[in-house]
Amino acid sequence: MSEPTTPPKKMNLNREEMPKQPAVVRRGNFMEVALGYPLETARREASRCIQCKKPLCVAGCPVEIDIPGFIRHIASGDLPQAARVLKSKNCLPAICGRVCPQEEQCEARCVLEKKGAAVAIGRLERFIADWEAAQGTMEMPLIPKSTGKRVAVIGSGPAGITVAGDLIKLGHAVTIYEALHEPGGVLTYGIPEFRLPKAIVKREVDYVRALGVDLVLNFVVGLTRTLDQILDEYDAAFVGTGAGLPWFMDIPGENLNGVYSANEYLTRMNLMRGFLYPRSDTPIKKQTRVAVVGGGNVAMDCARTALRLGAAEVRIVYRRSRQELPARLEEIENAEEEGVIFEYLTLPIRYNGDDDGWILNMEALRMELGEPDASGRRRPVKVEGSEFLLPVDAAVCAIGNSPNPLIPRTSAGFEIGKGGNIVADPATGKTAKDRVWAGGDIVTGAATVILAMGAGRVAARAMHEYLTGEKV
């Protein structure tokens, strides 16, 4: 059924667009925004790959997927083989295809990117993952004979799932401990349904469980058991507990009702399914004028969630300009299309409330960009006398998190960084604590799904070497 394919002689710079729900429609529902490539579009896009001898895209991928390999099989129509190649390196392709910042990683290195038309690697990855799921049968890898070693993985987010998937495929017994009542970590509580449907997260978690990984929910390592108690029962442990306490700005009025951390706002909506209230049990407020403070992907997620809940006016309040927004361009454009208003060069300085403790408005200042700071971005400077009031009935603070302190606080032997993060060797994920590895946001501070997965991959290798004395 597969046809031979020859690399195109002339570069095809016509990058295939992915169909999306129209902005006016999608801002009124929680269904996925991007609809995925149809088969013919995927094959056309795949055939644009020039199959570089030394593919730079692979070097740009934190989990080293054989990108030209799986794309070649799409182009030739051998989709089962494409899925096999993809999944040999990435156990969460449906998720990565959706939420990885490909434009900074694989696609940034694509030779065609020099002409502004990188192969749409992420969309093709998503296409294959969804195609495989639609077949209804997942191909299971062969699990080698048991090594007799037991590994505990703390946290079922992207880092933990990757470590668990990799180690079980190497013959170790793996148990994942999750504090919440559903697995997935940030994939479940943080990233909204319209960007990453929860059915997909469930599918990927089910896959890892089908491989034999044991998943214990409602178990807070550090409280239900300390890490040291866990280590009595296991040969090694991986800590992937992610981002923890939300940051606030330390300005007056942040404890007013109607002021949320992004974590709370998104958790109510995603993990607790607040958007279904009162059919679900966790209430949310119907708010009409919402300001989201921050410029990252999480801020975009909050703003777009607010629109879908029926808010009339949703603003992103960001202290620098559009150029410096840390969010993915795709998400910024989606938010703009859907009608999110961007208040650039704006810094909140206070929230004012009514007598019942509800927020009435945000007091803010205008900024201008001065000299570049240590990060290379131009430093925002306050414009004197530019204070103004923005009437809002909700404000969401999406400026980041500090690492979760529960494990470092209840277990000795870690080296703890300045921000409260666990220090781990980037090459191995090994921490200062005996038999314990770590990766993801607990080590790096808030970062991306794929970097957490990359850290999981690195740690799994090092853990396997420790457990068996053999290299992967």
Add this chain to the structure above:
Amino acid sequence: MFAIVESQPLVPNLYRMVVEAPPVAAQVKPGQFVIVQAVEFGERIPLSVADWDAEAGTLTLIFMEVGKTTSALAAKKRGDALPTVVGPLGNPTVIEPFGSVVCVAGCYGIGSILPVARALKAAGNRVTVAIEGRSAYLLYGREALRGHCDTLIEITRDGSRGFKGHIGRLPEILREKGVTADRFIVNGCTFLMRRASQVFEPAGVPVIVSLNPIMIDGTGMCGVCRLTYDGKMKFACVDGPDFDGRLVDWEEFLKRRKQYVDEELIPVHHTGHTRCY
């Protein structure tokens, strides 16, 4: 799932439930709490642990029926199960040989003060427990408490048992009984804890309260349980639940607790049924 071993009403609106959660029962200490869900995908609510049996692997929870989730919990029978019982969360109540400790409890706090009093007594303190309610029929668990304190004081608003009045009378009662306190520990509704913090302020000793804000994850992630304490932002789930009530911004705390009162009425209209008390 977490099997329910016992479930019965204690007094009107208050329920006692014993649930199997062996890992939690093995680790829990006085003053800690759990988060439970009554149904799958249900709301997560924090409940104080009123007692536990590490050997049997069970926890005793005492809760007041107020909204949709606690109504669903109240309707559970022995043999049913809860999808989530997670913990023990929060920091344990600090137990040291303080000298003389006065524990004050009302409502569900009469349940959760018991392990605190027991531990204080075991640490060599002179323990006075004062329980408070509208009327005699609302004071439960007196016999159990009597076994773990030196003096049990009962106060009812209508005078149907013990002293007539409210928490404001307690300093006077303590004076009459010759009890001086090196520390107060207060468990109960927000109103009781706030009032106690004011009433005992002149004593010049810590008034430890066990705060009960809205929570979701209970592990520090969401921040909905935040409060202003001594001028700084704290999270009740990871920094508490115990705080010195003299330093809590109570007005703000009460307002934050009431955030969802309007929304909590929606299911009542929506499903068309509610209970009558």
